[in-house]
Amino acid sequence: MLLSGKIAIVTGATRGIGFAIAKLFIEHGAQVFVNGRDEKHVLAAIDRLKGEHDQVQPIIFDISDDNAVKTAFQTFYKSSKKLDILVNNAGILDDALIGMVTRDQIEKTFATNTFSSLYMSQYAARLMARNKFGSIINMSSIIATTGNSGQAVYSGSKAALIGITKSLAKEVAHLNIRVNAIAPGFIDTDMAHSIPAKLFQERMDSIKMKRIGQPKEVAGTALFLASELSSYVTGQVIGVDGGMLI
Numbered sequence: 084m085l086l087s088g089k090i091a092i093v094t095g096a097t098r099g100i101g102f103a104i105a106k107l108f109i110e111h112g113a114q115v116f117v118n119g120r121d122e123k124h125v126l127a128a129i130d131r132l133k134g135e136h137d138q139v140q141p142i143i144f145d146i147s148d149d150n151a152v153k154t155a156f157q158t159f160y161k162s163s164k165k166l167d168i169l170v171n172n173a174g175i176l177d178d179a180l181i182g183m184v185t186r187d188q189i190e191k192t193f194a195t196n197t198f199s200s201l202y203m204s205q206y207a208a209r210l211m212a213r214n215k216f217g218s219i220i221n222m223s224s225i226i227a228t229t230g231n232s233g234q235a236v237y238s239g240s241k242a243a244l245i246g247i248t249k250s251l252a253k254e255v256a257h258l259n260i261r262v263n264a265i266a267p268g269f270i271d272t273d274m275a276h277s278i279p280a281k282l283f284q285e286r287m288d289s290i291k292m293k294r295i296g297q298p299k300e301v302a303g304t305a306l307f308l309a310s311e312l313s314s315y316v317t318g319q320v321i322g323v324d325g326g327m328l329i
Contacts (some may be wrong), residue, residue: 103298147199
């Protein structure tokens with residue numbers, strides 16, 4: 084098992100990509116703290132993840148609230164004196180043409196998709212520095228590098244994660260903490276199916292492999308970045324998109 088004895092926090096882990104990552108990490112021996120802000124959804128996810136495993140626990144808080152993040156890490160430290168892996172996966176999508184974008188949309192999108200990763204990484208890096216070991220994985224998007232009409236806010240929030248990833252990787256490398264990003268393409272999640280049918284088909288047509296990606300395929304990349312298989316990999320952005328062009 085690639086993550087035996089490791090402790091991980093996965094944000095937005097109640098469904099989709101986050102759930103797939105938590106599941107795969109558990110299967111590879113990690114103790115996983117499942118994050119979400121809705122207690123009902125977090126506990127339901129844990130019930131699904133447990134099976135024969137008992138190395139999964141809830142950590143319920145709003146990652147976009149800096150005070151909530153601080154309190155959560157204080158509580159986390161009482162139960163675990165170390166953290167090996169942080170996956171900043173939680174995110175929201177709220178599309179609108181630029182003329183219709185509201186300040187509330189901008190603030191909520193950046194608070195969840197961008198600022199939260201800074202809050203989480205700040206406290207995670209402190210814990211990882213104690214043992215001089217860690218892997219931080221930020222979930223960006225193909226939209227961050229290619230852009231897309233009607234997604235200036237979402238694209239901006241995910242593009243910022245790339246800058247954060249590269250800068251933080253340089254800052255903490257001497258502590259043996261690695262920081263990388265994953266940029267998924269069109270993945271079979273609730274978010275993908277929330278768009279209009281015409282747009283969904285356009286996205287499908289743009290994928291060179293001619294199929295939608297599966298959450299477990301993104302999770303596989305996260306496993307690589309979390310494990311010793313990528314011990315000399317930092318500051319990278321890895322696309323998981325099936326050759327998609329938007």
